[in-house]
Every structure is written in C-alpha cells, then in structure tokens.
Amino acid sequence: MITGTRTISLEIDGRPVTVPEGTTLYDAARQLDVEIPVLCHDPRMRPVGVCRMCVVDVGERVLAAACVRKAADGMSVITRSDKIERCRKTLTELLLSDYPEGSAREQKSADDLLLQLARDYGIEGRAPSLPRGNGRPQDDSSPVIAVDHSACILCDRCIRGCDEIQHNDVIGRTGKGYGSRISFDLDNPMGESTCVACGECAAVCPTGALTVKPITVPIEADRPLETVDSVCPYCGVGCAITYHVDREKNAVARAEGRDSPASESRLCVKGRFGFDYAKHPQRLTTPLIRRDDYYPKGPLSSDVKGERRKKPGGLVDYDEVMPAFREATWEEALDLAASRLKAIRDEFGPSTLAGFGSAKCSNEEAYLFQKLVRAVFGTNNIDHCTRLCHASSVAALLETIGSGAVTNVFSDVRNADVAIVTGSNTTENHPVAATFIKDAASKGTTLIVIDSRETGIARHAHHFLQIEPGSDVALYNAMMHVMIEEDLIKHDYIARYTEGFEELKGLVARYTPEVAAKICGVSADKIAEVARIFGKANAAIIYWGMGISQHTHGTDNARCLISLALLSGNIGRPGTGLHPLRGQNNVQGASDAGLIPMVYPDYQNVASEEARQKFEEAWGVPLDPNPGLTVVEIIGGALDGSIKGMYMMGENPFLSDPNVNKVRKALASLEFLCVQDIFLTETAEFADVILPATSFFEKTGTYTNSDRRVQVGQVTLEAPGEARLDWEIVCEIATRMGYPMSYDSASAIFEEFTSLAPSYSGLDYDNLKPTGKLWPCPDPETSDGVQLLFGDGFPTSSGRGKFVPVDYQPAAELPDDEYPFVLNTGRMLEHWHTGTMTRRAKALHAIEPEAVCQMNPQDLQAMGLEPGTLVTLTTRRGTITLKVRSAPSVARGNVFMPFHFREASANILTNDVLDPHGKIPEYKFCAVKVEKA
C-alpha cells in the first residue's frame, strides 16, 4: 500500500526512477516497463513474497522478493543477472518436476502461468534427474470447481482471494513443508466445506490446481471462444462480466469477472456459474395458445393446483401443462393477444386492463412496456416486483428527501467510520456488495449489523443486534433518543438542511433504551452503546434490505433510518449515505423507467398536469390522470372482477405475490391473460396466450444497478427457436392495438427514454461502455457520474430533508397459541426469486436442490424434530410441507424459509396485508404453526 506522499529515488537496472514512498520494487520496475516474473503476486491482493520468482538483487546477502520489498532511497536494484535467472529457472524446474501432465488450466484456457514460465525459460518437460510425483489428491466434491492438489504450487493466491477479496475465509493451508496443501475449513473436501462457490479462488489460481468445471459445453483451450463484455443477470449489484462464448454450440462456456467500479472483477456463485438457464430445454420457443377444452381456466400442474405431489421438488413437469396449449404462429398469437386486450379496453374501459413489467427486463423494455400500458391500454395500472421489495423504502425516501435512489454507492463503505447493515442478508443476497462491507469491516470501519437472524454478514460485525422481528422502529427511536439526549447530533446540519426536528425530538423522547429493550429483545446498554458509536462517527453509512421494507410498517422503518442519517448529518459526504440494497439487476432502472402506477419515467407524477402534458405530447395520446393500482391491488382487482385483462412481461406473481391461494383464484378469474416469458412459469399456466421471449443473454439493453450505475448488457447468445426480443413483441402488440410503435434498436428506445428522463440525460450506448455511468451524469464524456447525492440540500419542495417521526407498531399478525411461530421469508445465496432461472441452472440446482425451511436447533429439539425431516407449516392462509434444516442463525420461536420453491411456495403462507404507504406486503412476518409431517 502506498502510504506516504514522500518520494523515493532509486535505480533499477541502472536506470533512475522516482516513486511514492511505500511503492514495491515490482511496481517501481513496472514504471520503467521492466517486467519481473511472478507466480504468487496479483496486483489485486496483498503481496506475500512466497513463490520467490520475483527475487531481485538489492545488494544484500539474501535476494529480495520484488513484490513485497519496498523501494528505499538510493537503492540499486538488479532485476536480471545470471544469478537471478538461474534461481528463477531452478524454481521453475522444481515446481515443474512434479507438476501433473496436462494442466487443467492449460487445457481449459491455455493460461497456465507456470507452463508459461517454463516456456520462457526453455524448460521442456521435466528435468529427468529429479524425483517426481507428489501424490497429492484431487478433490471433485464441489459442483463448480475442480481441485487438483498435485498442480498446486502453494502460491497463496486462492487463500488471499478467499480471505481478502471475498472475505469468506474458507481456504487455508494444512501440513508443512512439502506436505503442505491448501485446505478447506478443517481440511474438508471443498464441496463439504463452508465454501460458497464464488469461484474467486479459481479465478486467481495461476495453475491447474483450481479451475472452473464446465457447465454447458466443454471448456477447451483449442476450441475458440468468443468474449462478450456484459453484466450479470441476477442481482442489483450489477457485476461486470466477460462471457466466453462457444459460437458453434451457441452456449456460454464460462463467465469471468470484469473490472468495473461496481464489482472490481468479483463475482458470486450465481454470476459465475448460473448462466446456463438460458440453454435449458424447457425454454419456450414458439407462441402458445390455450386449447378450448382447457377453459374455464385454472392451474395445470399439481404444484400450482396445490395438490401434494408424490415426489416433491423440482421443476414444472411440462407433460402436465403442455397439453393445455397448442403451438401457434406469431401472427396468430399476437393478433389474438392484441384483439382480446383491445376488446376488453373498448368494452369495459382502460382501467380494467393492467400490466406487470419486470425488474429483470432492461430499461428499454421497461420504458416501452409502461408506454404500452399508459399510451395504448390507457391506464396507469402498471407495476412490477419493486412493489414487493423496496416500495416502502422508496415511499419513505420520496417523502423525506425527495428521491428514491441511493445517495451513495455501496463500495464507499471503505470511507465510512461506521456502517449499519440492517434487515439485509447481504452475504447471500448481494454477495459482491457484501465483499466491500466485509473488507471495510476488516480495515477499521465499525460494522453494526441489526437483524432478527444472525446472517452471514453478522459474523463480520463488531456489534450484532439480534432484534425481535418487526421491532425496528423501537430500536431506531431509542438510538435517536440517546443521540439527542447525549447531544451526539449535528446541530448545524439539522438547522441548515432539515425540517421537523422538534417533532422528532418530541416523539423519540418516549423511547428510552429501556422502553425499546423490552420491545427489541436487545439490552438497553447495547442500544445506547450502538447509538453512541453511530452518533460519534465522522462518516456513517446505512444499508438496508427487505428486512426493513417488507413489513406493514416498512415505510416507518425506512423513515427511522432516514431520520438517523439526517440527525447525524450523514448524507452527501464520502463514507456516508442511505443505501437500500436493490434486489433485481434492474430494479432501479425499471422504476426509473416508469414501471410504477403513480409516476411516469424518472418519477414524474402522473397526477401532475405538467408531467402529464409532457408525456401526452411525447407519446401523442391523452393519458389517464389517475394513479394506477399496485401489484397486490391489481391481483385483488382480478379477484373482484374490476381487472379483466392483463399482460405480464417476465413476472411470475403466482410465486412472488403473497397469499398464493388468493392469487390462484385471481389469475383463474381473469378474462384474458397474456404472459411473455422465457419459460412456462406457474403464472403462465393461467394464460390464454404465451409469448416466447428472449433471455438476458439474447438481447441488448441497459440495466441500472443499486448504485444508479447504468450498464449495457450485450447480446451473448442467439435466441432459441422463434423466441423474439421483448421490445419487439411490445411494439407488435401496440401496433395491433392501433398505436403504431417501431424502433430500429434498443439504443433508439434508450434515446427516447433519456430524452424524457432528466436523470438519464446525456447517457447513450457509446458513453456507457465499458463500465457504465452513474446517473445523474452531467458530463458523460469525462465523468463516471455523480456518486454522492444531496450534499447540499434535497430535491423536496422546501429543499430540506424531512424528519417523519413514527411510533412503533407491531406486525399485523402476531403469534398466538394456535400459530405460535413467526414466519420470515427471504432468499438464499444460490437461488433467485421464483427459481425460474436458478433452478434451471445446473450448478445452482446441484448445490441447493430442494425446498427447506430453517429453525433454531433448540426449537427442533424441543419439538423432537431431527434436521432433514419433513415438517408441515400452516398459517391462516395455507399449508405446505418441506424439509427443515437446523440453523442457529434463526432465533427461537422463528421459522425462516426461502420463497424460491414452487413445490413448497412460501407465499402460500404469507400474509397479503399491506403497508399503507408503500403497498408492500408483510412478507417478513406472519404467525405459523409447525408440525411434523
């Protein structure tokens, strides 16, 4: 690390060079374009100097490793001499002597660093005079990474990759001397260790010791692969990826992290190994129309019907659902969809139509889809899954600081003194964002984790507060109470940039730590301690996830967090900010593009005359001045008949919306449903027309990550069969409904979108490459965009941030004698939402193949349940059966379950009661009964 501003002058190979103090000889040499060979060194990691390949002569008895030795004044360095070159050659020979024939890395990607050195030093084969064969084993236990200990040169890269880049701390060394080996945990097979399969080790390994296993097609160096620079299709972190594509087989062979400010070349298991869903045989390849004998409509597969299958688990059985549909031409399917939607609009009025877009689709698709619903359907009944994740956060943010987006990027945690992570299972849901938080925590940022579960990020926390589910407001009010009481607040900031402080002060006065302790289950002392740490921080940043938002008081939770930041002046400076971690890869963008019933693109209010006029002018039609319905309201409308026709682009509400039994009835009672997707989803079982769309890999589009970074996803694969681009399909429907729509390309749509969305102004496909830009970006030619927002006031009517004090309210459905447990739902690392993609990704499915719920081991013991047995979970809304896993991370009295699994859908159980402001359902809390199945 470069530590000083002082400079050092030295000589390398007789040439003078001046470098900042703290520069290593390796880096100093690079400055002179002198390449020093390395095996163990990687600029992304702390140098360790163990391979000794980079040794140079600094005039001492011992040759110094250039990667670790710091430059010193007057030093004279020789990087190449007979002595040094002989040492390097001997080292190469030593390593090569028992290196296995046919390095896996050389075979897969022809970039084996040791063999490269051997070629450089003219070493052909192995020295015949040397003993060979280290007899170290292979480890095939991981589904994604092949381990060949015999090809390991103990360079320590994987260990540092695991410890220092990803902070998973799985790999270490065992044994000593020649018997040393890398080991996973306590020398377990990799597949049985705590390895989270991020693949960083294989990415940094220079030899054949750790390589990625093929997932789709064989990875062979002599098979030419094309590279495509794109982004990850999964979460809101938006990692940059280079896909290596086998053109002949039209398949991604492997994925590689690409350097970008958002991800710094890191990936998680989904990004690195979850790309093969696009090639799954269940892809829809022709338009489908429901056969006449399958009316009246209803669920088709046994899981969606709610019947207990004999063999639980897994994907939809197409044999159960396909007979209900017949193949159709595009013409027929589009005509049918357009004519039915038009007929409903004309007969019952525009407000009986609704559209669900998706945060998985690009900005262009989202923009076009909401344009279709608004300009062609004639209604604002357009919403998408953001409603189900951060609607309450956005409601609170818009209300208090006038903008729903993050005020700072997640990686800026490195500049924070204190970070709060609350209601976020960051290591599983935003794994790469979590690496930045973990890294900061290891380098001096005090990490405070607040959660009802002891999630992975809690292991890195300096202070972990395991609160009672749903007690957040009480905790934050008490923290603010202490901060005000002990004068740990920023008076200047409050006076200059906020309003409503007195009201807040008045309300939180009642929330002493003692009062909150009774509600939260955390001691008053701990609450006060954490409040002081937060209050005294010079720069503090707050991250939150669904644990905050998915409550009936989700908006209140977010209001409290915003108040905490305003109270301490922690907005708009480096290391500060509010960061609701966004779920979907384009949840920020889909909202920006207007897939929200109350606002046009860029949050321009539909109720505003001025905004409406702007869009009426742009789109050339009169627009509905009334805000539309939200996701759960639309489903309710379908049930009561006020919504009659729907068009869904890439959403699967059957599994993602609360109270499945209600959703089932609602979807069945729709007069017409058109589903556009890449697989025949649970929702599509209720469709009249199914339109085969393109997957992420088959189209170009922009995606806006959690940081507001707009990035371009590129065409990587050819679409299967007759599948068509989503935006083209939308254009076809619009045109057939009497509103001609056509564009040359996705970038043309982006151009139209940006012309109407001031925040995106100036951005285009050219300036977004290669690593995207943060919006707003006033000067895209020279700048990466604005990282810190609101350093000087807020986009509210008063220009001030508003304190909205709130009282603690319990969850809507509390446990009782009949339903004594609290059910919490969420995600797991390997799976994505309704499992449509990840359960069709071979590696991800192999790691987590079936539905599970988690309970505290003491509860299991008390109930006489063995981990792995089947349990029945029952709420007032339904019953499911699935395996139970023992999880000390779950507090007693709680049950956690992921909602990815169709055969045991969490949302059969969840409560569809809504937060009054954000209209978000209370996924994180309902009362449940647990019985042995």
Add this chain to the structure above:
Amino acid sequence: MAYPHAHPREVRLLSKYFGDEDAIGIEGWAERGGYVALEKALEMGPDEVTEVVKESGLRGRGGAGFPAGLKWSFMPKDGKRPNYLACNADESEPGTFKDREIMRWTPHQMIEGIIICSYAIRAQHAYIYIRGEMVDVVRVVNDAVVEAYRKGYLGENILGSGYDLELTVHLGAGAYIAGEETGLLSSLEGRRAEPKVKPPFPAQRGAFGMPTTVNNVETLAAVPHIVENGADWYRQWGTEKSPGTKLFSCCGHLQRPGNYEVSLDFNLKELVYDLCGGPPEGRQLRAVIPGGSSVPLMTVDEIDCDVSYEGIEAAGSLQGSGGLIAIDDSACLLRSIRKMVDFYAHESCGQCTNCREGTVWLANILRRIERGDGREEDLPLLLDVGANMAGRTICPLSDSAAVPVVSGIQKFEEEFVAHIKDGTCTAVR
C-alpha cells in the same frame, strides 16, 4: 555441583548453578544473588541499561549473533504503540540443549533478564515462547513466573519503580520453524508459525503488528550479570568482537557430552578433545558441526580455532547456536547429512518454493545416492539446488537445509563419490 561434567577450564557464569536444586526456587535464587541486578537496573534509565548491554558487546546467542544492545536500541521510545519482548525459548536446533538447562536449573536467571530487557525496551508485556515438548521445563518456568509475580518482580509497580510488566508463558506446539524469530511471532499471534517477510523487522512491526524484540534465553540470561557487574567486567572474557562466555551443547561421538560454558576465546579443538574427552576409545573424529545442524560441517583439520563468532567463521563454519555435534569414523556421513536434510524437509513451513520443494529434492537425491543409485551428475545437481535455496527465501531455514549438503560435498566429496561410484561407504564399522 557440576553439571553433568564440570571442567576446571570452563568459565561458569550462566551455568554456575546447573544441577543445584536449591537454585531453582526464588528464595534460593535470591540467596545466590538473584534480582540484585534488577534493582540496579530499575534505578537506571531504560536507555542507560541498553547502553551498558551495548557496551558489553553481548551478541545474540540464538544463532545469528546480532548485537543485543543494538537490537534493543531499535525499539521506538515514543510510547505511541505498545512494545513487546518475546523470549525465544523454542530451542529446537538439532544438537542444541543449552536453553533447556538454563531454564531447568536457573529459571529466575532468565526471568530477571527478561524483566531488565523489557524495562530497557519499554515493553509492558513480555512473552516466553517455550517449546511445548519440554514438559518438565515448562512446569519449572511456570512456577518461577508465579513466584516472580508474588515477589513483586512482575506485575504493577515493580519494586516501587512505577514500572509495570506482564509476563506470559506461551507453549509452542512442536514446529522447529516457530524458533525462527518471525515464525515465533506468527505462532504467538495464533497463526501458523510462518516466518514473515523482512523488512519490516520485528522492532518496527512484530508481535500483533507492534514493535517487538525477540531474544534468545541465553542472551537474556547473560543480561543480569552484565547489568550487575558492568560492561568491562563482561569483556574480560572472549574477544573484542565476541565478548563474554558461551554455552556449548556438545553431543555426538564424545566421551563426555554435555553443556560446557567457556570464554569466547577458547579453542574449539580443546573444547572437543579436552573438555569433552574426544571421541570414544579407538575412534577418529571425522567431522565437527560447531553450531547446530544449520552450520557448515568442519573437518578435524579445521577446528583448531577459537570459538568466537569470527573465529569459527574464519575456520569455515559458524558458531550458530553452540550445538556442537561430533561425528566419528563409525558414521556414514552421507546418511548423517541426509538425516539432517530430512529434518529440514519435515520442518519447512512450506511457504517459499525454494525451501518447500528444494528440501525434499535434496533429501530424495541423497536417498538415491545412499541406496546406491546415485549418478555422477547428482553432485552438481545437489550443489545447484543448494545454491538456489540459500539466500533466496523469507527465512534462513532454506539456507540451513542446503548447508550440510553443500559443505558436505565441498569437504567430504570422497564420501559422496564412494557411494556413487562403488556403492560403498567410507565409514569404518
């Protein structure tokens, strides 16, 4: 009482009470003049103590011979970060058993040295990193530390001086490399005993990232004597560059093996033949290793030198730890060397390529020669591998492993050649 074979030509400074059961406890030690030096030191300033040790010319007795006072003077004096002292009691160099006896018979001699050194370097916490296998010695040291605390020589406000010191005994878990000073620090921190890259040196960044001095038991045991009697007094023994006395642990083919403490200008040959009585009856010595297995072998012709650092170095070896191993003509030298290399191969931490791979190669090639499958090109190969193991790695273990092989080939080539050419051994059975 002498231990186990006293000789009138010894200068018994540190070993005076070896074998004296009554010297072990703190009362007995006090009766023998213990802790007087500490009282004196506490009346001096820390830098004054360092100065006396510097003037005495005391050099590190762990093997490298670095001047102790100079090492102490590298420690920061600003008090911004805590300073530490680590007493290296992880004695594991093959052929070396002097620290063990210092601790077994005179634990307070070491502890007093530790307290004085800690005071001089402004450490508030000292550690004794002791070899875990020395179970009985550990017990003695633990008892002595408890006694020192009870007497007020450790803890807060030592002897009313206002100086505080905690002393922790930390047991090693059986790795030779934990005796290397930075390997020791890694182990002390709870990590694998992997040596650290230098610079930064321990005085800049040592235990737990803080400035640390690491000193050998024998070095610290000499400190009270120096502080009590002065630098000039200490310099009455030894040479200009190597003042004082030194314990030699003598083993192998000798009539009277054991620990002998001699002035550092003592003659090595006389140490071997007079004090230790030379080889058993009817045997001839072939080789002497004067400083533990990490130093070059010496032929009998070479050992007519004084035992000072510079004396042995000029004669073709190093004083090292003072672990003297005598090898007579009954032994197969090749096998002896191979066993030494096996030891280093086993004890390599495995970090550096040269050492991890090189040690095993050396051992395997030697084993091949020993078996009678050697080839002529094996000797240059051994020398080449050896040359690229020495002076290339993080710590000197790699050098140590190459030393017996390289010096063996240089000085006893006939042994290797006989094995390669004739498949025979030059040992006289």
